[in-house]
Amino acid sequence: MASTEHAASAAQHGSFVRGWPSLALTVLVVLAAVYSFSHRPPPPFPATEVHADGLQVNGLARQGDRYIAVGEQGHILIAEQPQGPWREASLATQRDSTLTDVAFVADTVAIAVGHDGWILRSEDRGQSWTEAAFSTDHSDPFLGVAGPYDGKLYA
Numbered sequence: 319m320a321s322t323e324h325a326a327s328a329a330q331h332g333s334f335v336r337g338w339p340s341l342a343l344t345v346l347v348v349l350a351a352v353y354s355f356s357h358r359p360p361p362p363f364p365a366t367e368v369h370a371d372g373l374q375v376n377g378l379a380r381q382g383d384r385y386i387a388v389g390e391q392g393h394i395l396i397a398e399q400p401q402g403p404w405r406e407a408s409l410a411t412q413r414d415s416t417l418t419d420v421a422f423v424a425d426t427v428a429i430a431v432g433h434d435g436w437i438l439r440s441e442d443r444g445q446s447w448t449e450a451a452f453s454t455d456h457s458d459p460f461l462g463v464a465g466p467y468d469g470k471l472y473a
Contacts, residue, residue: 377419379428379444386444388417388430396444408446409438415452420444421463423471431460431473 374390387395387404391414394407417432430438435453437460440446460473 376417376432377421377430379420379422381422381425381428381443384443386420386422386428386430388420388432390416392417392432392436394420394430394438394444394447407440407444410447411449411452413449413452416459418459419462423463423466429463429471429473431463433457433459435460437473 373387373393373395375387375395376390377388379386383398385397385400386407387397389395392409392412394409394417395404396407397404413434413436415433415436417430417436417438419432420428420430422428426441426443428440428444429450430440430447434457435451437449437451438447439450440448463471463473465471
């Protein structure tokens with residue numbers, strides 16, 4: 319009877335020795351799952367820069383030595399020379415809608431129009447812009463600016 323117990327004990331010990339790789343693999347998978355779902359801070363990313371040569375420009379206006387370019391995602395760039403340097407104008411409200419056209423309507427006043435009925439106005443030669451209109455109900459784009467005719471502008 320002692321030899322049977324010894325044989326059973328040896329068989330259990332042998333199965334444990336043969337089964338340790340599966341146990342180690344199970345522990346490794348559990349540790350990997352805990353690590354992959356644990357909270358880690360996001361990596362720091364550099365500030366996004368918009369370069370004139372990487373922007374789809376849809377409209378361009380010139381008044382004296384000031385150039386204004388409007389384009390995708392509501393970006394407005396200004397420069398004093400066509401070859402640059404171009405810098406981004408200040409927008410009071412960023413909508414990320416594409417701007418399609420820009421025009422000077424007076425010496426210092428410019429109007430920009432775009433998708434979603436977005437109309438912007440600048441009174442300092444394009445340096446800063448405020449929102450004149452935006453429609454969340456109608457996504458029709460304004461493709462151009464015309465005027466002034468009898469004191470009115472048309473988009």
